Amino acid sequence: MPKRLFIIALALFWQVGLAVAQTDRFAGSWYCRYAMEPFSGQPLDLHYWEFRLYAQPDTSFTADGFYDNPVVGRIPVQMQGQYGYQPGFGNAEVVFSGTMYRAGSGQQPFQLPVIMSDPQTMYFQFRGNTHMTNINCTR
Numbered sequence: 001m002p003k004r005l006f007i008i009a010l011a012l013f014w015q016v017g018l019a020v021a022q023t024d025r026f027a028g029s030w031y032c033r034y035a036m037e038p039f040s041g042q043p044l045d046l047h048y049w050e051f052r053l054y055a056q057p058d059t060s061f062t063a064d065g066f067y068d069n070p071v072v073g074r075i076p077v078q079m080q081g082q083y084g085y086q087p088g089f090g091n092a093e094v095v096f097s098g099t100m101y102r103a104g105s106g107q108q109p110f111q112l113p114v115i116m117s118d119p120q121t122m123y124f125q126f127r128g129n130t131h132m133t134n135i136n137c138t139r
Helices: 002-024
Strands: 028-038 047-055 060-069 073-084 094-102 106-118 121-127 131-138
Touching: 047 073, 060 094, 106 131
Parallel strands: none
Antiparallel strands: 028 047, 028 131, 047 060, 060 073, 073 094, 094 106, 106 121, 121 131
């Protein structure tokens, strides 16, 4: 029995080590652009964020920047939360998930799925029901 517990414990530590190695690649400072372009062409439906993302090795993150919309203008935003693998985001390697605070409208959920294409670039693109979403982050 002790040998079996040792093997199970070793397997769990190995999986945790892989998860840490996976997320550790994303730690650092990133400059991100996140655009949701509507199929409708309506200016009010265009959403654009530009921000500096600070991903910590402990999988926490903070970000600050601006939300832009042709109708409502440029509004300061701040985000914070955790990042790591989350199922349900297609081929995203990690998802930065937490809360966004937008001046004048309070807080709302924030999710930023990304794939690392090289050590200097993260991106994600997907076609939703109403928008084409493009995300690009560089170091």
